[in-house]
Amino acid sequence: MTLLHILVLALVQGVTEFLPISSSGHLILLPMLFGWPDQGQFIDVAVHMGTLVAVLLYFSTDVKGLSLAAFAILGVKSAQQNITKLETDYRKMFLTLIIGTIPMVIVGGLLVTFSLSDALRHTPVIAATSIIFGVILYVADTRCPHDKGLDKLTLKSALMIGMSQIFALIPGTSRSGVTMTAARALGFSRPEAARFSMLLSIPAILASGTATLLSTFKNTVGPIPYFEAGAAMALSCLFALAAIHFLMRWIARTSMTIFVVYRIGLGILLFALIGNGYIA
Numbered sequence: 001m002t003l004l005h006i007l008v009l010a011l012v013q014g015v016t017e018f019l020p021i022s023s024s025g026h027l028i029l030l031p032m033l034f035g036w037p038d039q040g041q042f043i044d045v046a047v048h049m050g051t052l053v054a055v056l057l058y059f060s061t062d063v064k065g066l067s068l069a070a071f072a073i074l075g076v077k078s079a080q081q082n083i084t085k086l087e088t089d090y091r092k093m094f095l096t097l098i099i100g101t102i103p104m105v106i107v108g109g110l111l112v113t114f115s116l117s118d119a120l121r122h123t124p125v126i127a128a129t130s131i132i133f134g135v136i137l138y139v140a141d142t143r144c145p146h147d148k149g150l151d152k153l154t155l156k157s158a159l160m161i162g163m164s165q166i167f168a169l170i171p172g173t174s175r176s177g178v179t180m181t182a183a184r185a186l187g188f189s190r191p192e193a194a195r196f197s198m199l200l201s202i203p204a205i206l207a208s209g210t211a212t213l214l215s216t217f218k219n220t221v222g223p224i225p226y227f228e229a230g231a232a233m234a235l236s237c238l239f240a241l242a243a244i245h246f247l248m249r250w251i252a253r254t255s256m257t258i259f260v261v262y263r264i265g266l267g268i269l270l271f272a273l274i275g276n277g278y279i280a
Helices: 003-016 023-034 041-058 060-073 077-083 090-113 123-143 155-169 175-185 190-219 226-253 257-275
Strands: none
Touching: 003 023, 003 041, 003 226, 023 041, 023 123, 041 060, 041 190, 041 226, 060 090, 060 190, 090 155, 090 190, 123 175, 123 257, 155 175, 155 190, 175 190, 190 226
């Protein structure tokens, strides 16, 4: 891989992972648009892990609270003593994240088991989901009442948001987009919807990344590109931090319509390119 390839890949993954515009869809399109060879699963895992580090850093207070909650639930006494000092009920939040992750783990595991995970990796699918889920995001973001904070998040709501993550297994849907859509439809404010979506990405990225990494080590023939992977991971982390900062500041002031317009525009452009034979 060239340095330009690594830079563009890290930029696309870092920016699109947490913005509601689909990172997987953009990563699939990159080789098609630039004529580059597929970067391979090892590099894909590296850029995803870079975005995981970014969300851990940006939400370090929440991560600390959730970690203490996890240890407290497991019965670690020091954690049980410290968790009482935290203002937010991280025990409840920890449980909601677990509940919200279960549906995607089950369905994703079935897709991998039956070798169906690549069945929908096609440009027309990305184009269609970009438009369809963009419209759904617009409706949820502008038409539903939204004033709830995460203190109002119930296990039932977490399960519903988690079930929406299943759609993210379809390229072009956007995991962050569909979870924020579900949270908005359930009445949560934009910042709180984005916050929960990003915290929910931690177990999702960790689970999928670990599974893919184990599979890659098992099936890879030849040298593993550790240097390229390290560079891609570091760059995607930096780009993701910038994207998260932008998103949180943007939605604190205005709607998500800018992302809806981008999604619909991308979908129309892809259909036009398909129709003219530029891409398949």
